[in-house]
Amino acid sequence: MEIIHVSAECYPVAKAGGLGDVVGALPKYQRAEGHVAKVVMPMYRTKFLFENQFEVVHKGRTHLHNFWFDYTVIKEKTNRLGFDLYLVDILGLLDREKIYGYGDDTERFIAFQIAVLDWINAWQHIPDVIHVHDHHTALIPFMLQHCYAYREKLGGIATVLTIHNAQYQGQTGMDKTVLIPEWDLYKRGLLEWAGALNPLACGIRCAWRVTTVSPTYLEEMRASAAGLEALLEYEKGKCSGILNGIDPVVWDPLTDVYFEDHYSIDTVEEGKQKSKLLLCQRFNLDPRKPLITFIGRLVGEKGADLIPQAIEDSFYYIGRKMNFLILGSGFPSVENRLQAMRDLSRGDYNTFIGYDEGLSHLIYAGADFILMPSRVEPCGLNQLYALRYGTVPVVRNTGGLHDTVIDFGDKNGYGIRFNHATVGDMTHGIWRSVELYNQPQKLYEIRQRMMALDFSWQASVRAYLDLYERMRKGE
């Protein structure tokens, strides 16, 4: 089969979160199963672009309403990512340093989707599956089936939409529908949800199949999906939950390229201790105390606003028996409070505001616990990386966290789970972490259990391939 993934992110080319990790790994393991898997993404001006060799494979000219533009498709020459990587360059629109966050993101991503289809339309053959990810590429199923320019040749291609996060839907005014290449106006209803052009809702309606990144998240979305509950209920027949995997080559404490003190399941205690010492030196923390961390976007869905108070309450109620180290960026109010709290540290609190891939790897290695008080967590990769690095995840019992973390108080358990995204529940999770840290034999057994778990892509790749095959057979 030939599978084309179209995405806004792909590690290591450009990553803002888990979407990048997934699109950087899934195609590699589909390829390993003998399929042709390609990734097409915008050509941002990132480090990867300047450090690698590319060849031009296509040049085209098309339009975004009355704005005509030239685009170029380039391909990474060596296949070093384990799949064919194509970048689409549109001068003035995609050639920016950041992935998102610009006032014209709607125009940027619609132009990207148009260029992708214009290019595929010029191919001599037709791919089997187009797999789109999140709202940035979710108009493609509609465009394939309803835009005059593509429907004749490409309208029969099977499409899958994976929802990594339904909190972000790409809503914009219905006036922006003029940007989509000519389509039958009576199809307007497919584009509209709650009075707005809603790319994610449109993708849910038009894709042949819809997947979410964990089974529990799909279940939860029936009750809470940022306004899309009724639509998901209506379309439930074509929806399924497939848990993400992790790339065990990139995420391996024995070979990780971002730190030096490598370790395996047999040397986990010494290995982690060395990375912990490095972190404690760098961030002025006490290595004798448990190191409790958070890595992620400092936004409401991650429960980031609860962190400052939970840290203050922990120091107050439990005592200064632990260190906290927070890595992330997001809401300015949370960033400011986390930064201000540094003044109160007694060698037991620090924060790094920003995005730092290398530091995140060192933290997975050197931390004892990782906090995930998420209000919404479609899958979550942090806990999976933590498990592989022998770091105990302390998570709210939701979405993918529910599917991957079993509380150590339960049979075969290894993590710490709490039920509510509240300061109180989180502080209780921190208290349990400190108690566990003070039982070294128990912690050792848990680390052994965590590191023996397998969250690689194998099972999920099989599930996606089955899904594609069923679509192709018309099932």
Ligand code: ADP
């Ligand atoms: P989401 O995609 O919702 O942000 P995930 O848990 O799926 O959450 O994935 C987050 C990914 O982004 C992980 O690889 C995590 O290590 C990484 N990450 C998040 N914030 C940062 C940061 N500030 N610095 C480095 N890596 C980060």
Ligand code: GLC
């Ligand atoms: C999203 C979700 C996260 C998931 C990731 C990759 O960003 O918030 O839970 O792990 O996508 O699928």
